Each structure stands twice: as structure tokens, then as C-alpha cells.
Amino acid sequence: MINRLHYLVALVAVSIGVAPAAAQSTEQLGDYRGARESVHPDWFKQSFLDLEVDIADAAAEGRRLTLYFWQPGCPYCAELIENNFGQKDIGETMRSRFDVIAINMWGDREVVQVGGRQFTEKTLAAALRVNYTPTLMFFDEQGAVALRLDGYIPPEQFRVAMDYAAGMHQPGESYREYVAAKAPSPASGTLHAEDFFSQPPHDLSAIAAAGDGPVAVYFEQHQCDQCDNLHDKVLKDPATRELARRFHSIQLDMWSDTPVTTPDGTSTTARAWAAELGLTYAPSIVFFDRQGEEVMRIDGLLRTFHVQSVFDYVLEEAYVEQPSFQRYISARADRLREEGVDVDIWSY
Numbered sequence: 001m002i003n004r005l006h007y008l009v010a011l012v013a014v015s016i017g018v019a020p021a022a023a024q025s026t027e028q029l030g031d032y033r034g035a036r037e038s039v040h041p042d043w044f045k046q047s048f049l050d051l052e053v054d055i056a057d058a059a060a061e062g063r064r065l066t067l068y069f070w071q072p073g074c075p076y077c078a079e080l081i082e083n084n085f086g087q088k089d090i091g092e093t094m095r096s097r098f099d100v101i102a103i104n105m106w107g108d109r110e111v112v113q114v115g116g117r118q119f120t121e122k123t124l125a126a127a128l129r130v131n132y133t134p135t136l137m138f139f140d141e142q143g144a145v146a147l148r149l150d151g152y153i154p155p156e157q158f159r160v161a162m163d164y165a166a167g168m169h170q171p172g173e174s175y176r177e178y179v180a181a182k183a184p185s186p187a188s189g190t191l192h193a194e195d196f197f198s199q200p201p202h203d204l205s206a207i208a209a210a211g212d213g214p215v216a217v218y219f220e221q222h223q224c225d226q227c228d229n230l231h232d233k234v235l236k237d238p239a240t241r242e243l244a245r246r247f248h249s250i251q252l253d254m255w256s257d258t259p260v261t262t263p264d265g266t267s268t269t270a271r272a273w274a275a276e277l278g279l280t281y282a283p284s285i286v287f288f289d290r291q292g293e294e295v296m297r298i299d300g301l302l303r304t305f306h307v308q309s310v311f312d313y314v315l316e317e318a319y320v321e322q323p324s325f326q327r328y329i330s331a332r333a334d335r336l337r338e339e340g341v342d343v344d345i346w347s348y
Contacts, residue, residue: 029337031344037078044068049110049111052114052115052116065101066101068102069125069130069134069137072104075345076151077133077134077152097162105125106121109121126324131325132150132302135151136149140167151302160179174278176274176278189223194251196247202252202259205262208263208288213288214295215248215250216250220253221253233348243312247314256271258270281299283298285297285298289314304348
């Protein structure tokens with residue numbers, strides 16, 4: 001009975017995305033730090049979660065519907081609420097242009113999705129392949145997704161995203177084109193060099209043909225604060241570097257015309273490939289398996305623990321058996337703590 005109780009406690013804790021306190025053991029558990037709770041603003045919409053109705057109601061008031069996927073203890077969610085929505089101009093813009101509905105990615109409330117399909121919060125998150133929290137989905141007045149943001153992005157980039165999601169762009173203009181027009185990439189400066197980056201020419205089709213993967217493609221740009229953080233903080237960590245070295249890695253300036261052959265054999269440029277992949281955030285890292293198929297990407301701000309978790313997820317091919325990345329990282333945190341390793345999900 002005791003073992004079953006411990007199992008149930010652990011299962012419930014993992015299901016809400018929080019590292020559980022393990023059963024008593026003679027071994028010393030590592031600490032678990034960095035979780036942050038946040039209070040949703042009172043201007044978030046209280047909804048019965050019939051999304052077609054919510055879209056119509058928002059349109060009638062001159063706004064658009066936004067789904068905000070979150071989970072308890074998520075420090076990136078807290079950063080969005082406190083650092084983004086807490087800034088006066090961002091908070092006022094979100095409140096005036098969007099009806100925001102919070103969706104707990106582990107929740108059991110019933111949701112009627114567009115088209116009459118029924119889900120719970122957690123099955124909707126799974127169906128939409130929500131890998132990161134926060135994930136924001138902005139819908140237009142017809143119920144189409146105007147913009148999706150997977151993961152946290154800082155306020156400066158978020159302001160551009162809000163304007164695009166509200167429809168303040170030219171007809172047919174992609175989000176990438178809009179971002180480039182609003183904040184063109186500076187041409188000066190140099191990219192960060194790493195000794196595990198392969199040198200050009202970049203032919204990823206040969207790597208895929210040989211099964212010499214997995215592959216990590218770092219899309220970066222000049223004069224990029226978050227690129228600085230990736231290299232100067234995350235990749236400086238010895239454990240992170242050890243994982244990074246196990247990939248065949250290349251670095252591309254995402255706004256350049258550097259030639260590259262993609263895993264499927266297409267000859268293109270860094271700029272064109274980034275556009276095809278829909279990348280707008282620097283740095284972004286796109287991961288491909290040994291057969292050259294994309295399996296994961298990082299295209300938002302992540303700190304050390306989560307970057308390491310993505311690396312491990314791809315290297316172990318854990319996505320084959322565990323399609324939920326969030327469940328994987330909860331189990332990974334538990335495993336590390338059982339080994340006596342401290343886990344800090346928010347530090348560099």
C-alpha cells in the first residue's frame with residue numbers, strides 16, 4: 001500500500017509539471033529550485049471554453065482571442081506575466097486588443113475546440129503539440145491562427161509580435177517579413193565561434209545519408225543579446241558543452257545568403273531556409289534525427305536546465321516513446337535529484 005501511495009503521489013506531481021518530493025530514501029535528494037508561481041491578471045477572460053463562441057465574442061468587441069498555455073511553477077510563464085504583461089504599454093495593448101484565456105496544459109476542464117471537437121485542457125495541449133510554456137496562440141476573427149509563439153520571448157520582441165497578431169501588417173506579409181521590417185538585423189559584429197561547429201561548406205544531406213546525426217542547426221544573428229547569453233552563459237557550462245559536442249552542429253547567420261544543403265538535399269541559403277522554417281527568434285536551434293527529419297526546435301528563451309533537457313531529449317531519442325517534452329523533463333529532474341544532483345530550472 002505504501003509503495004502504491006508513493007507511486008500515485010509521484011504520478012500526480014508529474015502530471016502537473018512539478019518535480020515531486022520522492023519517497024523517503026536513505027539517499028540524499030538533490031534540491032529543486034527555480035519554480036515560480038504567478039497570478040494571472042484580472043483582465044484575463046473567464047470563459048466556458050467554447051472557443052468558437054469566444055472568437056465571435058472577441059470579434060464583436062473589436063478584439064482577437066488568445067490562448068495562453070501555462071503550467072504551475074513555470075518560471076517562463078511568471079516572466080511573461082511579470083516582465084511582459086507587467087509593463088504598462090504591453091499590458092494595455094494586450095487588454096485592449098485581445099481576449100486572453102489561460103489554459104493549464106495539465107488541466108481537466110472541458111474545451112470545445114474550433115470545429116466542434118471536444119478536448120480537455122491537457123488533451124488540447126497535447127493535440128497542439130505544446131512543448132513549452134508559455135505558448136501563445138492568437139486567432140483572427142475567422143478562427144484561423146494569426147500567430148503562434150512557442151516559449152517566452154522578451155518584451156522588445158513581444159511588442160512586435162503583438163502588433164502582428166493584432167493584424168497590423170500588410171496582407172500576405174509573413175511574421176518573419178514583418179519582424180525583419182520592424183527590426184532589421186544589424187550587419188555589423190561577428191557570430192560567436194564554438195569549437196564544435198562544423199565549418200562550411202554545409203551539406204546536411206550527406207550527414208543524413210550516412211546516418212551521422214543527430215544534427216543541430218544554430219540560427220543566429222549579429223549583435224544579439226540572447227545569442228550572447230546562449231554562448232557566454234548556457235554553452236559555457238561544462239555539462240551543456242558535453243551534450244552539445246554529441247551533435248553534428250553548424251551555425252548559420254539567419255539573415256545571410258550563406259549556401260547550405262538541407263537534410264533533404266535542397267540547395268538553399270541560410271536566409272531562405274530560416275524563412276521556410278518560419279524562424280524569427282535569434283538564437284534558434286533546430287534539431288534533426290539521423291534520417292534528417294526535424295524532431296525538435298528551440299525558438300524562444302531557454303536557460304541552462306531546459307537547454308540541456310532538449311539536448312538530452314533528442315540525443316536519447318526519447319521523443320519516440322515520450323511525445324510530451326514536459327513529461328520528459330519532469331522525469332529527468334526527478335532522476336537527477338535521486339542521483340543527488342541539485343536541479344535549478346531558472347538559473348544559468
